[in-house]
Amino acid sequence: MTAPLLSVQKLSTRFHTPRGVLTAVNEVSFDVRPGEIFGLVGESGSGKSVTLRSLTRLLPYGATIDGVVLWQGQDLVGMSDTAIRKVRGGQISMIFQEPMTALNPVLPIRVQITENLKAHTDLDSSGRAARARELLDIVGIPDAARRLDEYPHQFSGGMRQRAMIAIALASNPKLLLADEPTTALDVTIQDQILNLLLDLRDDLGMSVVFVTHDLGVVAATCDRMAVMYAGRIVETGTVTDVFRGPMHAYTRGLLGSIPRSGTERSMLLSIEGTPPGLASIPNGCAFHPRCVFASDICREKRPDLRPLGPDRAVACHHSDAVLAAGSVLA
């Protein structure tokens, strides 16, 4: 097994609000290996985006982060602000859900790309101009020379996301953090962007942490995945293993709620209820009020994340029963 590129150990993120401390991310641990796409899946409010932003400490004032985020032998959590700025955008870059709002509306794309190059490379102005053109080619924006001087509002949704990716890739990062980058796009464009990310991973040897609530996207792109619920990882494994044999009732429920083609018309399953708010996470297993497998032990004792193999772990008292019930996809 290769050494991980990024190693997250017992990461917890708390928000200090006037009404008390809210734990949005609770002792989350995972590794990202070189050249791998790692999916972080969950419903809204499960803590997946906060986890992603905690990696490079992109959190609002008043949030505290505990644990260790190991990056090239250094802990990002304890790093100085100056040092982490060198990492952000240079070694670890990020793309966002809404390419319209994540691009600066009053600066042309050229300026937004060269801003990154100025911050993280020693290129002179002609070198930056050449690199900017090259980047638009890499992300598949035609007619780069002309489009570089256009503003974000002159780009279509898909092209905006490509431009966002070009900015993020400017300084050759080794890790790309993607926060639901395809959610705001329509399905055909979504597919193009996913293929672009897969190509970039292969061509540039980059790793990607991919946050999404869309299991179809995970199946199409990711190598390994972690499912989050109420701030904790409840199941992790290779995408094949998890899809074929989900061991947590929540994962099984999620998989049951994807519409499928090619089969007889079948019922679309949904998980009853809503995810708990951060201020009222149930005792025991956080998922028990919504779980069909729940028993007394689930209400009293929170299950630990049990490792079941090199790449597999689950936090469920009844994982055997869930596994035996079979994947709804099978």
Next chain:
Amino acid sequence: MTALPRIRLTRLPRPLIIGGTILGISLILALFPAAFAPYDPLAFDYGALNQAPSMAHPFGTDNFGRDVLSRIIHAYRVDMQIAIFATVFAFSFGTIIGALVGYVGGRVEALFGRLVDAIITFPFLVLVIAIVSVLGPGLINMYIAVSVVGWVFYARIIAAEIKVQKRLDYADAGRAMGYTHLRIIFRHLLPNAITPAVVYWMTDMALAILLGSSLGYLGLGAQPPAAEWGVQIADGKNFMSTAWWISVFPGFAIILTGLGFSLLGDGLAEVMRARK
């Protein structure tokens, strides 16, 4: 002329065109007053005291026989200078401070809010007059006085805009790319936040001319015998019943120039709204 420039001109808001024209002419008069003024603005002519408007003196003469029109034209240089120098430092300094305060927020912002309250509690003119009385009359001291008080208005506008902008995704994206705070504030947020301050600046220049004339009238701004509209109005105040033209025509010049700046501000606001 071909149709092309006409189409482009009509696409601009009318206030912008009218205001721009007024200020363009004002600027030309300010740069080359001698080319347009028929007489020396300071030359006395005791043979033609307090003369009513005529062909020789379209706006009449004052109590020293000086040509009122020539004095108004030469005053453009002083009053346009007042419009710019009495506002540009307040605009620049206020913008920088406002951007920093809005970005940092929290206690710094609360403290800044109290400072703003303290300054705007005083009537603007009274405060400026107080500062000028301490520093002594004259244009430079007037610029200092106006700037010391005026920057808070710009700072307040910019701080509020930056507060909105810093919560948007692109500000986060800037942080995610590892840019320094100063770079994010001035390169990324400020271009998005500066529009209202620029529009206010235009209005403020109109107010600065009024203020400059008021101080000139009170003897705290431009000093006689220099030609300045406020000074001219003050010169004529003792002759209002017999020689109204000494005060009235400079008054029109103030109104016209003030109107020019206001229209330009309105027009700019319209253009910038349309661009968004």
